[in-house]
Amino acid sequence: MISKVVRRLRRFQGWFGGLAAGCLVAGLYLGLLASPPDYYQGEVARIMYIHVPLAHTALLAYTVVFAGSLWYLWKRDPLIDNVCHAAAGLSALFTALALVTGMIWAKPTWNTWWTWDARLTSFALLFFILLGYLMLRTFIDHPEREARYAAVLAIVGFLDLPIIHFSVEWWRTLHQPQSISLRGVSISSGLLIPLVIMSIGMSLLFAYMLILRTQLLYLSRLLETKRGRLLSQFHFSKADP
C-alpha cells in the first residue's frame, strides 16, 4: 500500500535528523562560544552563523524544487510532486527566517532594518514567488493539473532569480550612493569552520525536514484516496437506480 521508496525514507530519516542535530550543536558551540569575535563588527557578527546557513539552505531548497519540477514534468511521478511541494514550503520557511535574521543583523550594523540591497531584495522577491507557488497549489482542484502548473511556475521562477538579482544590483548601484557599507565580515579560518559546520548542519536539517514533509504530503494524499474510494462507493450505490 505505502510505496517502497517512502518506507525506505522512513527507515533512514533518523540518520539525517541525528546528523543534523549533531552538526548544529557543534556549529553553535563553535560559533557562539569557541570562535573569536569579528574584528570590525564585534560580537554581533555571530548572527552570521545562523543567517548565512539559513539563506544557503533556502536556495538549496529552491534548487531541489527546480530539479524536482523538471523531473516531474519528465516522469509524472506523484511522489516527485510531493517532494517539490514539500521543498517549496520549506524553502519559503527558510527564506522567511533568513530575511528575519538578516533584518536583525542589519539594525546594529547598518542602523536600519531594511535596505534595498540586491541580495535582500532578491530574497524578498524569492519569498513572494514561493508564496505565489504555495497559493497556486491551493487554488487548483485537480491534483494532476496542480502538480503540472506548480512545476511550470517553479521552473520559470528559478530561471528568473539570477536576472532579478542582476537587475536589482544594477539598479541599486545607480540609486544608492555607498553610504551604507555592505562590506561583509572578513572571513578568517576561525570564523569559517563554524560557518561551514552550521551550513552543513542546516542542509542536513533541510534534508530531514524534506523527508518528513514528503511523507506527510504523501500519506495525507494516500489517506484521502482511501476515504475517497469509500465515499465514491457510497455515492455510486446511492446513485444507481
Added chain:
Amino acid sequence: MFRHVVQWVVWKDLLTEFRSRETLSSMLFFALIVIFIFSFSFSMNQQAAQELIAGIIWVAFAFTGMIGLGKSFSAELQNDCLEYLQGSPAAKGAIYAGKVAANFMFMLIVEIILFPLFVIFFNLDVIEQISLLLLIFFLATFGLSAVGTLFSALTVQIRAREVMLPILLLPLVVPVMIAAVEATKGALNGDPLPMYQQWLELLAIFNVVFTVVSFWLFDFIIDA
C-alpha cells in the same frame, strides 16, 4: 503548418477583438483612469514629474497589460474552446506564438494611444528621443507579453484567476519593470544612449530567455 496556425490564431484574436472591442476599450479606459489618479495623488511640479513619470508610465502600462492578458485566455473558456485548442493536432508552441503576438499587439496599441496623453498631461519633451522610446516600449512590452501569455494560460483554469495572474506575474517581471523604468527615464531626460544601454541589453536577454522557456513550457500548461 506552424506559420499557418500562428497566423490563424492571430487572425482569430484580432477579428474577435475588432467585433467586440472588449479588451482594448477596457484597457484604454482603465489606463486613462490610472493616469488621472496618479496626477491627482502626486500633484506634481515639472521637476517631480521628471523623476516620477517613467515609473508612472510603466505602472500604468503593466496594470493595463494585466487586464489584456487576463482576457486573452478567459475568452477561450466560453464553449470550451480551450479544449479544442488542446485536442487539435496543431503544435502548442504555434498557439503560444499566436497568442503572444496578439497580446503584444493589443498592449502596444494601448501604449501608443496612451503615450501622447502622458506627453500632454505631464508636459514631456520627447521629440528627439521618440525612436528610442519606441524601441524601449517594444522590448519591454514583448517581455511582458511573452511571460504574461504563459501565466494567462496557467491561471485561466484555476480558482480566483483574476487575483492570481498579477500575484504570480508581477514578482517575475520585476527585471522588465526596473529596466523599462530606468531606460525610459534616461530617454526622457535626454541622456546619451550608453548611459542606459545596459537596460536595453537586460530587456533583450530577458526576452530571449523567457520566450524560449515559455514556448517550451506552454505545452505542459495547455496539454495534459
Added chain:
Amino acid sequence: MTSFYLRWTGVLLVGMLFGGLLYAHYTQHLASLTPEQLLHQMPSGEVRLRGLVKSGSLQGELEQGKAVFELVGERVSVTVQYAGPPPENLRELKTLIVVGRWDPMSNTFYARDLALLPHYGFVTSAYVAGLVPLVIVVFSMARRVNALYEEIKRSTVYQPEATPYVDT
C-alpha cells in the same frame, strides 16, 4: 508515540542545557558594568566596563596603543588609562567596552583591552528567531507524520468489489 515524546524531551533537555551553558558563559566572561555600578561596587578583580567615550577627552598615541580618555555613563564618568594593542575602534562619542582593573587610589581604570559593544540582544533574538520556528516546525511535522502512519494502519484498506455488480 511514547518513544517519540521521549526523544523530543531529550532534544528539549539538550537545548536547555546548551542555553544554560551559554548564559553561564555570558555572565562569567562577557557581562559588563556601567560606570555607576563600578563606583558603587568597587570590584577588585578584572572587569569589563562599558560607556561612551567623552567628546574632547581622548588623548595619547593610538599607534603605540596608549591612550587616556573619559568613559561616560548615565550620570558619572570614569577616567580610563589604556595600554594594550593599538586600538582601531577607539573614537570619540563611541560606545565601547574596556577590559581592565579599577584602581580606587588614583580613581583611574587601567584598561588592557578594548571590545566593541556586543549587542547581545540582537544576537540572542536572531538565534531565537532562527532556531525556534525550525524546531517547532520539525516537531509538529514529525508528530503529524507519526499520527498519519497510525491512521493509515487503522483505516480499512479498500478492496475492489469481490463480485462485480451484476445487473438484473
Added chain:
Amino acid sequence: MPAIRVQDLSHSYGHYQVLRQVTLEISQGTCYTLLGANGSGKTTLLRILATLLRPTSGRIEILGRDGVTDKTLIRRSLLFLAHGSHLYEELNALENLQFALALRGLFPTPRQLKLVLDRVGIGAFASMKVRHYSAGMKKRLSFAKAMLAAPDILLLDEPFTALDHSGVELVQDYIREVLNRNGTILMSTHDPEKARVVSQQVGLLRQGTLHPWTWRQKDAS
C-alpha cells in the same frame, strides 16, 4: 487491428475514482454506444480517448498508437465533439469552420463550406455571429465541422441533445456514412432509442466499471 483499444484504464480526480479498470475494444467500421447515469464516467472516458486527459493508470491505443506518447498522431485522425460546442461567439459560422479546420491543417474552399452548411441546414445563417445561434444550430455547426474534417475516429458526447427531429435524422445519416467509409464512432448518450438505429455494440458504465450489454437486455429491463 481494433480502432480503439482500452486496457485496465483507471482515472481519479484527486481522491474521487471515476473509472475503474475499464477494458474495451472497438473494431474499425463500427459504432459503439456508451450508456450510463450522470456522473458514471462517460465523459471522462471520452476525454481520455480524445487525449485530453492523462489516464491515472492503464493504457489506451487508438489505431495502434499509444494514447500518451503519440498524442499528435492520434489527434490528426480523431475528432471529439464534446458537450461544449468549441465555437467562438464573435465569429460567424464560416469563420468558425475555417479556424477550427486550419488548426487541423485543412483549408476548405468557400464552395465546400457552403455545401456542408447547406447540408446541415444552416446555410442561410452562414454569416451570422454564433452568439445569436440556438443550441441546436450550434450542434449542427459542430457536425458540419466533423463532415469537413472527415476523421477516422469520431467521439460524440451526447450527440442528440438539443436537436430537433430532422437534426437527429441528419446525425444518424452522417453516422451511417462514416461507418460506410470504414470510420469508427464511439458515442455516449442518455437516449438509447436514437442510438440503437445506428450502433452495433453497447456498453453500460456503472460505478466506474464497464459492463457488457446488449440491446435485448435493455428491452427486458
